[in-house]
Amino acid sequence: MPRAVVTGAFSNIGSAVAGELLRRGFGLHTLTGRHRPPGFEQVTVAPLTFESEHLVRELEGADVLVSTYWIRLSQAGKSFDTAVDDLKLLIDAANRAGVRRFVHVSVSNASLDSILGYYRGKAQVDAALRESGLSHAIVRPTLVVGPHDVLSGNIAWFLRHFPAFPVPSGVARLQPITLADCGRVIADAAEAADDQDIDAAGPEVYTFREYVELLARACSVRRLVFGAPDWLALASLRLVELFLRDVVLTREELLGLKQELLLSHSSPLGSESVERWLLDNGQGLGRTYINDIDRHFGSGAAAPIGRPE
Template sequence: MNDSKHVVTGAFGLSGRYIARRLLGRGISVETLTNTQPKADPFGGRVRAHPLNFSDADGLVRALDGADVLYNTYWVRFDCKRFTHEQAVRNTFALFDAAGRAGVRRIVHVSIMNPDSRSGLPYFRGKGQIEEYLRAGAVPHSILRPAVLFGDNAILLNNIAWMLRRFPCFGIFGDGKYKIEPVHVDDLAALAVEHGARTKKSVTLDVKGPESFEYRELVRAIGGAIGCERRLFSISPATGYFCGKLMSVLKGDVVITREEIQGLMAGLLATDSEPNAPTRLSDWLAANRDWLGGRYQNEMKRRV
């Protein structure tokens, strides 16, 4: 067993779980900051859990005391009564402050492609503010910027497949020619663990797989893989949001937000950087076509 202690926020969530698995595979002691209590422990008791209580600064410091690396996957996808982007930004500042007080050697932070602290989109603005705060601090860090994750029970691609399995056609926002660059969650985890082993130099890195899709092409690829090739037609962003709102009511969830539609159509889920993750989405779709989209993945239920 490696003597060092690494702490992962949200180790029972998607990206945090894959990071924790990678660390455990290297014999590293892993602890998590989380408010989730899974029905079944995916780590068999090997990961000690601490409350992720942002209002208890001293408690965060105690949980991080002796930690070599902090991997931060904490964020919120949209604003609601229980949580907001502004609150998530303040919470992340508190987490980074606690890491500095605890003497954490390095922070590996999962961000998003094309963050901008001056953006009109709260998701991208908040991510940009957090990056600026982390850079202004004293703790060496790596900032990893994926766009859309796939693998396991990642929400976006699964729920597109779920809709394709159940409806005879599928609406595309606008012309659907804007790019999206998915990356497998385990490839992100591998890069996170690799960057956790780095020493002093701070790094900011886009994380993207070997395939880039126009959104229309992505939907066609999913439909073809699961044997549900549907007619695609263009709809306005307003119509798409209205349809998503109706689906949200039916599923008790937030299927999509105005900001997500705007960010997608603005091409913010792609960059000109070189691919650095090996897993091809097309290969993964072919290998997982039997179950993909079989069940709707509910974001609100996960959060609750």
């Protein structure tokens, strides 16, 4: 039986990849800070600790490693720079442990020249992986839409709770992919033999405004969606964040959206309609606010988010 190690098998994208690899007959080990949900006793678990000898031990005997690790916000001593260093350590450990193939979940339009730390850091990891000599795939999702998606879920929450929704003025397009399609694209990359650098994007392109309007339809609410200057959109968010005790959208994330970094420039590998998924599942979206800080740094940091089914 081929053996895969996946980081975050009980989190968002990691759970979809893990489910797909289990269906394809892989034995599965995960590195995560979360408890294993009941019913998944066949998945072995160890902490995702960035200590070299620990990582080598956990990776020994793995045919493939799928790394989903990244941080969204600088917090508790973690930053994009520390995440880059952590992932370089993981690449080195994979090499030392004799892992056959390394799949890095990067992001669409990662670039060493980007002024945005998220996209620049991802490109630095991509470069380190290319230089490592490991057989590898770099998979670049755009926006991954599913039941645990923070951005779509929280837009839905805002739409359910407020009569109007400001979107940044100007036309910013995005090309989301469903979670199931993304899991499949990453699992295909794990099973391939050649070095790959591929986007994971879906078949549909929306302007951000159209996407918010689609979410409103999916939630069956009628709302005023209006263009607003960036400062107004960010100022209103900062006000709400005081009550939510979270960071809803960073200035960098807004800039990434405006620079159309969630848009692919390749033929889409995703085939499932995001619109269909949202309309079928919208009634469950945005029922509760997803507090991302709590999910990763607070009381929610050990609870499973997703299940590898």
